[in-house]
Amino acid sequence: MRALLFLYGNGNILGCALALAGPALLFAGVIDRGWLAITAGLYVGGWLLGRRAPELERRIEDSLSLEETLRRLDEVVARASPHLTEDMRHSLESVRGLVVEVLPQLMDAGAGGDDLFTVRETVLRYLPETLANYVALPPAFRVTQPLKDGKTARQLLGEQLGLLDAKLREVVANLAASDAAALVANGRFLEKKFRQPDFLEG
Known part of the structure; x- marks a missing residue:
């Protein structure tokens, strides 16, 4: 490899x-x-x-204010965008909008074993690291070399961003309904899908 x-x-x-x-x-x-x-x-x-690949921030610190966290997330998305397809950018824009809705709850989740802890980790850690690993791959490699399940890095990232968008929509709905059990299920799903952000490791 x-x-x-x-x-x-x-x-x-x-x-x-x-x-x-x-x-x-x-x-x-x-x-x-x-x-x-x-x-x-x-x-x-x-x-x-x-030889130098663009570098993206791999994790957004827990200690930042809400405004600073959102600004850092915007920077990660902006730096990754030139390397993404239109569908990927659309998914990220949607994710960004959803994060704005749940950001206060996501930040509060860092204080303890909250149902939203895993969701927060996905947004602040796994998403930036996944984008950074994708951008670090050579452009030709991203679109030609089959990796997991015979899919290229571009296909895998597209699927992950689409899933993140869909699950965050569920999180917003479950927060509005105060459905704790559903939030736990959302968090477990996101952890399973995003806990391995390296495209080269199956």
């Missing part, structure tokens, strides 16, 4: 693209001796330029 990540990585792709200039310059007569070293140097330069 590490070999595939390297092969599909932006650094390797950019390095290979720049390295092609070496033989091209040789055939054009621009360079002669030392063309192999020049080609290798071009590859290394491309690899260094392209």
